[in-house]
Amino acid sequence: xxxxxxxxxLDGARWHCVCSGCCCGGYLYGPIEDEVAERIENHRFSGxxxxxxxxxxxxxxxIHGERVRVxxxxxxxxxxxxxDRLCVIHKELGFDAKPAMCRIYPLNVTLAPDGVAYVSLNMxxxxxxxxxxxxxxxxxxxxQLDLLxxxxxxxxxxxxxxxxxxxxxxxxxxxxxxxxxxDRLESDGPWLKSMIADVCGDAPEAFPKxxxxxxxxxxxxxKIEELSxxxxxxxxxxxxxxxAGFNRSLLLAVERLRGGAxxxxxxxxxxxxxxxxxxxxxxxxxxxxxLLSALGFExxxxxxxxxxxxxxxxxxxxxxxxxxxLRFSSLANLExxxxxxxxxxxxxxxxx
Ligand code: SF4
Ligand code: SF4
Numbered sequence: 001x002x003x004x005x006x007x008x009x010l011d012g013a014r015w016h017c018v019c020s021g022c023c024c025g026g027y028l029y030g031p032i033e034d035e036v037a038e039r040i041e042n043h044r045f046s047g048x049x050x051x052x053x054x055x056x057x058x059x060x061x062x063i064h065g066e067r068v069r070v071x072x073x074x075x076x077x078x079x080x081x082x083x084d085r086l087c088v089i090h091k092e093l094g095f096d097a098k099p100a101m102c103r104i105y106p107l108n109v110t111l112a113p114d115g116v117a118y119v120s121l122n123m124x125x126x127x128x129x130x131x132x133x134x135x136x137x138x139x140x141x142x143x144q145l146d147l148l149x150x151x152x153x154x155x156x157x158x159x160x161x162x163x164x165x166x167x168x169x170x171x172x173x174x175x176x177x178x179x180x181x182x183d184r185l186e187s188d189g190p191w192l193k194s195m196i197a198d199v200c201g202d203a204p205e206a207f208p209k210x211x212x213x214x215x216x217x218x219x220x221x222x223k224i225e226e227l228s229x230x231x232x233x234x235x236x237x238x239x240x241x242x243x244a245g246f247n248r249s250l251l252l253a254v255e256r257l258r259g260g261a262x263x264x265x266x267x268x269x270x271x272x273x274x275x276x277x278x279x280x281x282x283x284x285x286x287x288x289x290x291l292l293s294a295l296g297f298e299x300x301x302x303x304x305x306x307x308x309x310x311x312x313x314x315x316x317x318x319x320x321x322x323x324x325x326l327r328f329s330s331l332a333n334l335e336x337x338x339x340x341x342x343x344x345x346x347x348x349x350x351x352x
Contacts, residue, residue, distance in 0.1 A: 005115035007145050009138040010281045013121065013274070015106070016134035020126040021085025023105050025077035028061055028242065030070030036099050037069060045080075045088055061242055071099070076245055100151055104144065109152040110283045113170045117149050120282025123275060156283055162199050162291045177291065178280055185277045195276075199291045225251060 040057055057079055059072045072079040080088045089098050096103070106125035110118040119141065121128050141148065160173040168176070181195055232247035278284075285291045 003115055004111070004117050004149055007117045007119060007149065009119045009141065010121075010278060011138075013137040013278065013281075014134045015121055015125075015137050015140065016127050017125075018127045019086065021081060022124070022126050023102075023122075024081040024085070024087065025073075028063065028070055029073070029078055029099065029101065030061065031063060031066075031068035032058065032070060032099050036097065039093065039097050040089065043093060045092055073245075100147060104148055104151050107141065107144075107148055108154065108282050109148045110154040110156060110286075111149075111152045112156040112283070113158050114174075117152060118281055118283065119148060120278050120284075123278060128274075128278075154283065154286055156286060160291070178283075181280050182277060185273055185280070195280075 037058065055072060057072055058069050060067050061070045062068075063070075078087075082088050082091070087098065087102070089102075106122035106128065108120045108122050110120065112118060119137070121137070127134070156170060158170055159167045160170055161167050162173070162177070177198060181198070184194060228247040228251050232244050232251065235241075235244035235247060
């Protein structure tokens with residue numbers, strides 16, 4: 001068990017909730033604490049009552065090998081989300097009555113071997129990019145720090161893999177990669193290019209050439225579609241409704257991404273910078289096989305978001321959808337990491 005010596009919030013990170021309601025669908029909501037369950041069960045809700053009471057507000061699901069109580073989902077969304085996309089528990093019982101995971105969303109806590117709990121943001125939240133000019137995160141979360149540490153979800157090991165098969169200590173990783181990257185991201189310049197160069201030993205272009213973007217996008221979407229369809233079919237045969245539902249929703253997301261109008265608009269540089277800073281600080285690469293595949297993934301994801309702005313040009317929405325569609329856990333499920341690594345290495349070679 002790591003002893004927490006310090007809680008660190010990304011300097012300059014900003015966020016605010018835009019009440020999109022996106023986080024109340026597509027996840028598994030649990031395990032639910034006993035006191036929260038009791039409060040919910042003892043309250044007669046007015047909103048959504050027709051949905052909540054026939055079967056009860058909870059169901060069970062397997063999390064980390066254990067069968068636990070989770071919030072019931074109806075059509076993939078939490079049963080407590082009302083038609084205006086707001087939370088009925090929040091409306092009727094207040095913020096503090098919600099499950100801990102809902103209270104801390106979209107914050108992520110990564111515990112590192114140096115005893116620091118790093119607080120970053122979940123980039124699937126629509127308030128991430130829209131909130132870039134919002135209030136400072138550090139000022140928003142003051143009284144939630146204890147709760148955050150309790151809810152830590154990512155644990156950094158003593159050894160880091162910059163590339164598959166290579167390892168360095170966490171301290172060496174901080175000195176060689178993370179600190180210089182965060183400094184570089186503070187300044188203007190080809191951030192992603194230099195970051196990939198650090199782990200590849202050479203400097204690729206930050207993004208694929210424009211003419212190749214559609215091909216990249218289609219290859220990735222085809223791969224997701226193919227794997228999600230077969231996973232969904234397999235889960236249905238095994239009567240695993242949760243997994244089947246997740247894969248079906250991924251298929252819908254792919255359909256939506258395919259339908260997105262291509263745009264010549266450039267993605268907001270401040271959002272890109274915030275996204276990379278947040279990913280580095282939150283050590284998101286731990287969910288990928290190596291730093292290189294994580295960076296390759298970031299490049300693919302940002303390129304997708306830049307090219308897939310929906311017709312109304314809402315870049316925050318595009319980024320949230322791409323993050324949701326290609327979240328790291330999905331990458332592991334979909335074995336797409338290798339694809340990202342291939343692209344990162346491919347760009348490097350093409351540019352030689
Ligand atoms: S996704 Fe983010 S912005 Fe939208 S409701 Fe959830 S916390 Fe708020
Ligand atoms: S309990 Fe409320 S905040 Fe949590 S997922 Fe359900 S609707 Fe969203």
